[in-house]
Amino acid sequence: MLGPCSLCSAECCRNHYISVTVFDVLRISEKTKKKPEEFVILYPLRLINFDNDTVLEFHDNGFPEEHILCLKSHPCIFLEGKKCRIHEFAPSVCRTYPEKTDGKFNLELCPFPSAFLFRVLGTNMPSNYKKELRRYKTIVKEWNKKKGKKRDCIDFLISRARDPIA
Ligand code: SF4
Ligand code: SF4
Numbered sequence: 001m002l003g004p005c006s007l008c009s010a011e012c013c014r015n016h017y018i019s020v021t022v023f024d025v026l027r028i029s030e031k032t033k034k035k036p037e038e039f040v041i042l043y044p045l046r047l048i049n050f051d052n053d054t055v056l057e058f059h060d061n062g063f064p065e066e067h068i069l070c071l072k073s074h075p076c077i078f079l080e081g082k083k084c085r086i087h088e089f090a091p092s093v094c095r096t097y098p099e100k101t102d103g104k105f106n107l108e109l110c111p112f113p114s115a116f117l118f119r120v121l122g123t124n125m126p127s128n129y130k131k132e133l134r135r136y137k138t139i140v141k142e143w144n145k146k147k148g149k150k151r152d153c154i155d156f157l158i159s160r161a162r163d164p165i166a
Contacts, residue, residue, distance in 0.1 A: 004110070004117035011109040012097055013079045017048045018071040021136035022157040024091035025069070031089045036154055039077050042067040053137040058150040067150070069157070092129040099123040101130055136161075 045066035057064040078085045098106045107115040139160045
């Protein structure tokens with residue numbers, strides 16, 4: 001379908017760290033039948049400028065090391081040419097980009113005509129994105145209290161996301 005991104009070479013998919021919530025990971029895993037470790041990675045925070053409430057801490061070396069849950073990026077593992085291979089169930093951050101959850105736009109990478117169209121037309125932020133993000137932040141907080149090790153983190157996030165009363 002034609003839209004603002006038709007005028008671009010998927011610059012955001014090539015150049016950003018694609019930060020996700022554990023709910024995105026579960027959806028993608030279910031639809032693609034891939035295990036999370038095949039497409040997600042924990043990137044060190046020093047590489048990324050991001051929302052503090054989604055920062056995961058590990059205590060492998062006795063002091064906190066900070067990471068962010070992301071798709072394997074640069075380019076995104078799901079990018080094929082200019083196309084997203086998981087378009088129908090892409091992470092909420094992708095479906096919302098370049099709009100941020102606070103309603104502001106990050107148009108740095110968008111070519112001029114696309115940026116203009118986004119300003120005029122807006123984006124299609126998934127209706128459950130803010131709710132999932134809030135819940136993910138609660139799970140992140142819970143993990144950080146545990147002072148756990150990196151190898152246990154993704155399993156913990158997934159088990160909490162699958163727990164309906166978490
Ligand atoms: S999941 Fe799709 S839309 Fe999101 S960064 Fe990857 S290729 Fe781009
Ligand atoms: S959001 Fe902007 S940078 Fe990303 S593909 Fe669309 S036009 Fe390009």
